[in-house]
Amino acid sequence: MDLVGFLASRWQAILQLTAEHLVIVVTAMAISVILGVVIGIAITFNRAAARIVLKFANLMMTIPSLALFALLIPVLGLGKASAIVGLVAYTQLPLIRTVYAGIMTIDSTIIVAARGMGLSDRTILFKIKVPLALPAVMAGIRTAAVMGIGIGAIAGYIGAGGLGVFIFQGINRTSDGMVLTGAIILSLIAILTDQVLGQVLGRVQRRFDP
Amino acid sequence: MIRFENVSKWYPGGVADAVDNLSLFINEGEICVLVGSSGCGKTTTMKMINKLIEPSSGTIYLDGQNIETLDTLTLRLNIGYIIQEIGLFPHMTVAENVATIPVELGWKPLRIKARVEELLDLVDLDPRLFGRKKPRELNASQKLRVGIARALAANPMIMLMDEPFGALDPVARTRMQDEFLTIHQKIHKTIVLVTHDIDEAIRMGDRIAVMRNGRVLQFDTPREILSHPADPFVSELIGDRKALKLMNLISCAQLMHDVSEFRQTWNRDFKAGGTLPGASTIGMQATAQDALAEMFRTGERFLFVEDDSHQVQGVIELDDLFKSVSQGDDARKQ
Amino acid sequence: MRANSDDAGYAVSLCRIVLLAVIGILLCVAVVEHPQDRLVAQLVSYHRVLVLLGQHLSIVASASALAILTAVPAGVLLTRPRFRAWTPRLIGLARIGQAVPGLAVIALSVGLLGVGTMTAILAMGLCSLLPILNNTLTGINAVDPALLAAAHGMGVAPRHVLTRVELPLALAMIMAGIRSAVTINIGAAVLAAFVGGGGLGELIITGNTISRVQVMVLGAALPMLMALAADAVFDMIDHGMKL
């Protein structure tokens, strides 16, 4: 069969593109998580800023990912830089939203008690709010990571490499083996990531949920 | 200790002042209760003491110092704060919760550990059993105990308590009130306690401030408030059975009189110990209300008061109970 | 008072839709009337934009209808007492399915069915079915069992328990699922251009091939505006349901 034949003959390319895909997604996620957590925390201090940032992030999500990548080409050129920037921008919403909601939904009596005791705003943020928001943050990371893996494939269209290359080239050359290989590996990585992060999330929840 | 001087607070958009030109002096070591119905400004008044709320006008002094001049965090570290929901940190163990302020103050680990154990002992929680539990494993009274321990950690001069017993069922509530009074005897803090429950106020308070619409209607001892309510609203708040409530504040030791007089009026066969055969007795710490209940149970118009070693110290007659309740009123009329 | 505020919400949503449509039209006019060069003028016309828009809308509508018409009945069926024990596992499965990237589903469909509009619709229907199924299962499962017991006890026929108790209570949840499905589809339909399904994605691909930002921006903006308009439409439906 086409698929088996393709897997057997091109396994080196498969490994290489898979590795490339992972490097792009992991790099983008590392940046995205840091940025998203910082922004998500920062906007908890200002209601107006929170509204604006969340609206903006929401708007960002409605840009078709394909278009976002394509529009980055004139700015950053073809390749990985555009892919990573696009991925970071695209995965911000789930992160910012969950971090923000995670902190804002903390039982307000806990914060009143902490303030009344004489804890500084810094201590309250790092020792109470952040740990209590951790389950929500983990859930956001899970959603963002799974999304990033899928959208990372679309970056194949702008020459960033990764598993999208198989899918786009396969469709162009009507090579079903190539298309299926790309799609199956991509799906497996996404499902595996979702399950693993789901386990981690469960553990965090058991540790931190009231 | 704490002095409010013409303090007012109005919230933006509020219809009336939440606290209206309030002046109050709270003595060192006393339990001062703010009582009144929901929305009368009790919480606002309390939160202005630890600067969770800033007064719109007026000044609050702590040991003669205007609190505006004091550093907010330092002030709060010196004031224990307990709210109805307690607000234990759910991700920390009981021991970590109690250790929060000592850790913040940078105490040495050994000192913290010793302090946590001492405090858990004080609130009657076994440190080995409870130290490692998470707040979700505790029932309402255990949470309150941990909250009290946490608030006492840095040995504050003052404790602010906002409806601390509100989440407890009636049985647990009475027990925790008693236990807290016992703890208070040991620690001697100045305590400001907020409640909407007049019975709790009478039970716990050395002095009670009855509040309504942001004003203090009457600020006095429970006995005075019960016997001489200064305002129709205070009377209404006290409700029925004023006499019974008053009797709850009087101990048998205060009421009893000498058995010898009693012997002369009642010409009967007294036993060697001084009692009558079959007569009932009551402890010195029991209240006048307890005595009344006991008389109704036995159907006798008197009972004997014993000390802890069952020695008869005196006798109470039904008339004494009547007098105890009406005396206050007489004094007022003169 | 309440009706008034809902009326206001209704009007606001309507204004949003009109505004978005006006922006879209102005964008088209700008590109067609003021193309950055001859190539753009050749490739972008009112007619082409309208055709692509129509294709995009019809793909989204077909895929969404497919998803709704399978997921809601499936969700209802799977929450009947006979299947109830399975629901947690099904929700878990739906979760796994939702992790599969949209592009992968489209690619898998191409690998199995070849290119074409039907492939695109089927793949997108499959993708957007899961959030609706998930929400239907969760929504119906969240109905308080005591309420069902009460309905049964009052003698409401089992059929009517579904239509008069369970579905109305789960409706908000189901609608939320449909809303996110439609939003997903509007974005995913862009990818239909790769598999011969047409749609606004063609503008993006064309723009990228000839390196004309103007065309890419138009191809990006129209689906965005469509997604925002869909959001407003769902707001209107929500207001309508509350009235």
Ligand SMILES: Nc1ncnc2c1ncn2[C@@H]1O[C@H](COP(=O)(O)OP(=O)(O)O)[C@@H](O)[C@H]1O
């Ligand atoms: N943050 C706030 N903003 C506006 N009004 C408030 C706020 N907090 C309390 N109030 C109002 O102030 C009054 C007193 O409230 P509070 O001190 O909480 O009363 P209490 O504790 O006696 O129930 C109430 O009428 C309440 O509605």
Ligand SMILES: [Mg+2]
């Ligand atoms: Mg209050």
